[in-house]
Amino acid sequence: MTSPQTDTNAQQTVRVELGTRSYDIAIGRGLLYQAGEKIANLLPKARVAIITDETVAGLHLQALQASLDAADVDHVSFTIPAGESSKRFELFDRLCDDVLGARLERGDAIVALGGGVVGDLSGFVAASVRRGMKFIQIPTTLLAQVDSSVGGKTGINSRHGKNLVGAFYQPALVLADTAVLDTLPLRDFRAGYAEVAKYGLLGDEPFFAWLEANWQAVFAGGPERDEAVARSCQAKADVVAADEFEGGRRALLNLGHTFGHALESAVAYATERLVHGEGVSIGMMLAHEFSQKLGLLSEDDVARVKRHLLEVGLPIRIQDIPGQMPPADTLLDIIAQDKKVSRGELTFILTRKIGESFVEKGVDRAQVQEFLKEKLDA
Amino acid sequence: MTSPQTDTNAQQTVRVELGTRSYDIAIGRGLLYQAGEKIANLLPKARVAIITDETVAGLHLQALQASLDAADVDHVSFTIPAGESSKRFELFDRLCDDVLGARLERGDAIVALGGGVVGDLSGFVAASVRRGMKFIQIPTTLLAQVDSSVGGKTGINSRHGKNLVGAFYQPALVLADTAVLDTLPLRDFRAGYAEVAKYGLLGDEPFFAWLEANWQAVFAGGPERDEAVARSCQAKADVVAADEFEGGRRALLNLGHTFGHALESAVAYATERLVHGEGVSIGMMLAHEFSQKLGLLSEDDVARVKRHLLEVGLPIRIQDIPGQMPPADTLLDIIAQDKKVSRGELTFILTRKIGESFVEKGVDRAQVQEFLKEKLDA
Numbered sequence: 001m002t003s004p005q006t007d008t009n010a011q012q013t014v015r016v017e018l019g020t021r022s023y024d025i026a027i028g029r030g031l032l033y034q035a036g037e038k039i040a041n042l043l044p045k046a047r048v049a050i051i052t053d054e055t056v057a058g059l060h061l062q063a064l065q066a067s068l069d070a071a072d073v074d075h076v077s078f079t080i081p082a083g084e085s086s087k088r089f090e091l092f093d094r095l096c097d098d099v100l101g102a103r104l105e106r107g108d109a110i111v112a113l114g115g116g117v118v119g120d121l122s123g124f125v126a127a128s129v130r131r132g133m134k135f136i137q138i139p140t141t142l143l144a145q146v147d148s149s150v151g152g153k154t155g156i157n158s159r160h161g162k163n164l165v166g167a168f169y170q171p172a173l174v175l176a177d178t179a180v181l182d183t184l185p186l187r188d189f190r191a192g193y194a195e196v197a198k199y200g201l202l203g204d205e206p207f208f209a210w211l212e213a214n215w216q217a218v219f220a221g222g223p224e225r226d227e228a229v230a231r232s233c234q235a236k237a238d239v240v241a242a243d244e245f246e247g248g249r250r251a252l253l254n255l256g257h258t259f260g261h262a263l264e265s266a267v268a269y270a271t272e273r274l275v276h277g278e279g280v281s282i283g284m285m286l287a288h289e290f291s292q293k294l295g296l297l298s299e300d301d302v303a304r305v306k307r308h309l310l311e312v313g314l315p316i317r318i319q320d321i322p323g324q325m326p327p328a329d330t331l332l333d334i335i336a337q338d339k340k341v342s343r344g345e346l347t348f349i350l351t352r353k354i355g356e357s358f359v360e361k362g363v364d365r366a367q368v369q370e371f372l373k374e375k376l377d378a
Numbered sequence: 379m380t381s382p383q384t385d386t387n388a389q390q391t392v393r394v395e396l397g398t399r400s401y402d403i404a405i406g407r408g409l410l411y412q413a414g415e416k417i418a419n420l421l422p423k424a425r426v427a428i429i430t431d432e433t434v435a436g437l438h439l440q441a442l443q444a445s446l447d448a449a450d451v452d453h454v455s456f457t458i459p460a461g462e463s464s465k466r467f468e469l470f471d472r473l474c475d476d477v478l479g480a481r482l483e484r485g486d487a488i489v490a491l492g493g494g495v496v497g498d499l500s501g502f503v504a505a506s507v508r509r510g511m512k513f514i515q516i517p518t519t520l521l522a523q524v525d526s527s528v529g530g531k532t533g534i535n536s537r538h539g540k541n542l543v544g545a546f547y548q549p550a551l552v553l554a555d556t557a558v559l560d561t562l563p564l565r566d567f568r569a570g571y572a573e574v575a576k577y578g579l580l581g582d583e584p585f586f587a588w589l590e591a592n593w594q595a596v597f598a599g600g601p602e603r604d605e606a607v608a609r610s611c612q613a614k615a616d617v618v619a620a621d622e623f624e625g626g627r628r629a630l631l632n633l634g635h636t637f638g639h640a641l642e643s644a645v646a647y648a649t650e651r652l653v654h655g656e657g658v659s660i661g662m663m664l665a666h667e668f669s670q671k672l673g674l675l676s677e678d679d680v681a682r683v684k685r686h687l688l689e690v691g692l693p694i695r696i697q698d699i700p701g702q703m704p705p706a707d708t709l710l711d712i713i714a715q716d717k718k719v720s721r722g723e724l725t726f727i728l729t730r731k732i733g734e735s736f737v738e739k740g741v742d743r744a745q746v747q748e749f750l751k752e753k754l755d756a
Contacts, residue, residue, distance in 0.1 A: 100542055132623070160479060
C-alpha cells in the first residue's frame with residue numbers, strides 16, 4: 001500500500017491506477033469551491049450536467065454552480081428526491097432523457113453531487129448515455145467519500161434486490177470535500193465511519209491503531225479527518241486496482257457486509273431502524289466473533305474491535321437494532337440468498353488477526369446457524 | 379489484416395482480440411445445432427436466458443432449445459415483439475427483471491437469438507444485470523452477422539434518437555449460422571450485403587473485387603457466403619481491436635452511414651420505404667460521388683461502385699426511395715444533428731480509391747449542401 005500524496009494547499013490526492021481509466025481522488029476542505037477550476041482543467045470545453053438530490057441541493061448546489069460559473073463551465077442541474085427509492089428504473093430513464101434533452105455529448109460530464117444514491121444512479125446514467133460520458137463524483141457523505149465513490153460500481157435497485165442492475169464504470173475525477181461532512185447528521189457520519197474502520201480491520205492494523213488514537217479528531221473535522229478519508233480511499237483504490245471486476249481480492253471489502261446486508265434486509269431497509277454503516281458495524285463485530293468461534297482469532301482482538309466500535313457510538317449487536325428481529329434461521333436464509341453467494345455456497349470474510357482478513361468459501365451452514373442462535377439468545 | 383481460420387468441419391473462426399475480453403466468432407452452416415455444445419464447453423454449468431423476437435422464435439427457437447437440452451444446459455426463454463420499437467426502456471426494464479426473476483447469476487449467460495434489435499437490447503441487458511453477465515450472440519440476419527454482433531455496441535433508443543442509451547459490452551462468443559440466412563427475405567439479405575460490400579470499399583479492394591466475382595454464390599448460400607461473412611467479421615474485428623471505444627479508426631465503419639442515417643431519419647425510419655442497409659447503400663454511393671466532386675476519387679472508381687451495387691439490386695440514389703423526400707437543406711440539418719457530429723463540425727468518411735477511405739473532419743457545410751442539391755435535382 002502506497003501513501004496518499006499531500007500537495008501544497010493541504011489537499012491530498014489518491015490515484016486509482018486502472019491503466020487508461022486511471023483517475024485521481026482529491027481530498028481536502030473546501031474542494032467544492034474549486035470544482036469548476038478542476039473540471040475545466042481536466043475536461044476543457046466540456047459541458048456539465050449536475051445530478052443531485054433535494055437535500056443536498058439545498059445545502060451545496062449553489063456553491064457548485066457558482067464555482068462552475070466562475071470557471072466558465074456551462075452547466076445544467078437535475079434534482080431527484082432524496083433516499084434509496086430514487087435508485088429505480090423510472091428515474092434512470094428520466095435522467096438519461098434529461099441529459100440527452102440538454103444535448104450533452106460523449107465528451108461532456110455528469111457530475112454527481114450527493115451521497116451513495118446520487119452517485120450510484122448518476123454513474124449508471126453516465127455509463128449509459130451515448131454508451132459512456134465523462135463522470136465526476138463529488139460525494140457529500142463520509143460513506144460515499146470512502147466507499148461508494150471509489151471503485152466504479154454504479155447501479156439501481158430491482159424488485160429482486162439492491163444494486164442488481166448497473167455497470168462497472170469509473171469516474172474521471174472524485175472531489176471529496178471533507179468540510180461538506182460538517183453538514184451531515186452525526187448518525188450518518190458515524191455510519192460512514194464504520195467503513196473507515198473496516199479498512200483498518202480488513203488489511204491495515206496500523207491504520208486501525210491510528211484510528212483508535214485519533215477518531216475524535218476525525219469526527220471533529222481536523223486534518224485527521226482528511227487523513228482518514230485519504231487512507232480509506234487509498235486502501236479501496238489498492239484493492240480495486242488489483243481486482244476491478246470483483247473476481248477475487250475485492251471481496252475483502254465485504255468484511256462485515258454478509259451479516260450486515262442480511263440485517264438491512266431483515267428490517268426491510270427501514271433506515272430509521274438501521275442504516276448501511278450500522279449494519280456493517282454489527283456485521284464486522286459478528287465476523288470477528290464468528291472468526292473467534294472458529295478458533296481463528298484471539299479474544300483480545302475481538303475485545304479491541306468491540307471497544308473501538310462502542311467508543312465511537314456504533315451498534316455492535318443484533319439486539320442494538322430497535323424493534324423485533326427475525327430468528328436465526330430466517331437470517332441464514334437471507335444470507336444464502338445474497339447476490340454474493342455463488343451457487344449456494346456460503347462465502348464469508350473471516351479474519352486471523354486485526355488487519356488480516358481473508359475470503360473463506362464454502363463456510364458450513366450449520367456453524368453459521370449455531371453462531372447466530374447463540375448471538376440472538378445472548 | 380489476418381485471415382480467418384478454417385477448421386475441419388468447414389467452420390471458420392474469427393478471433394476478436396481485446397485482451398482479457400477477446401472472443402471467437404464461429405461462422406458456418408448449421409452452427410445453431412451445435413450451440414448447446416459450444417456454450418457448455420465455453421461456460422460449464424452456466425444457465426442460459428435466451429432472448430429472441432416473435433418472428434425468429436417461430437423459425438429457430440426450438441432448434442436452439444433442443445441443442446441446449448442435448449448438452450444439458452438449463453435454459454429459459456423470453457420473447458419480445460419483432461421490430462425496432464422493442465429497443466426501448468420499458469422492454470429493457472422488463473427483461474432485466476425477467477432475467478433476475480429467473481435467478482440467473484453473474485456467471486450465467488444471456489443468449490441473443492435474432493437480428494440487430496434483439497442483439498442490441500439483449501446486450502444492454504447482459505451488460506447491466508448484476509453489472510455484467512456473460513453474453514452470447516446468435517445473429518440470424520446477415521446485417522447482424524457482419525455488423526451489429528461484432529464490436530460490442532449495445533443499446534436502446536431514446537425519444538432523442540437511436541442507440542443513445544447503452545453500453546460497450548463484448549460478447550463471450552458469437553455463433554453465425556449462415557444456413558439460418560436462407561430464411562431471410564431477399565430484401566433483408568440484400569440490405570445486409572450492403573455492409574459486406576462496405577468492408578471492401580472502406581479498406582480492402584481485393585475483397586471488393588472478390589465480391590464482384592462471387593456475389594451470386596454469396597446470395598445462393600455456397601461456401602462463398604461463409605467466406606464473405608468471415609472476411610467481413612475479420613475486417614470489423616480488426617478495426618474494433620484497434621479502437622474499441624470509437625476514438626478514431628473505428629469511425630471508418632461509418633462509410634456511407636452519415637448520408638444513410640440522414641435518409642433513414644428523413645423517412646422517420648419507415649422500413650417499408652428504407653431499411654438500414656439500403657440507406658447505407660445509397661449513402662456509400664453518395665460518399666463516393668462526393669469524394670469525386672471534391673477531386674479525391676476517379677470517375678472509374680465511382681462507376682465501379684455503382685455497377686456492383688446496381689447488379690446486386692441495391693438502391694443507389696435518393697430518388698430510389700419511394701415517396702416524397704425532404705429538400706437538401708433539411709437533409710443537411712439532419713446530418714448536422716447526427717450524434718456523430720462533434721461540436722458542430724461535419725465529419726465524413728471520404729475515399730481516395732476503392733479500399734482507401736479516411737475520416738475527414740471539418741467538411742465544409744456549403745459543399746455538402748451544394749452536392750445534395752445536385753443529387754436531388756439530378
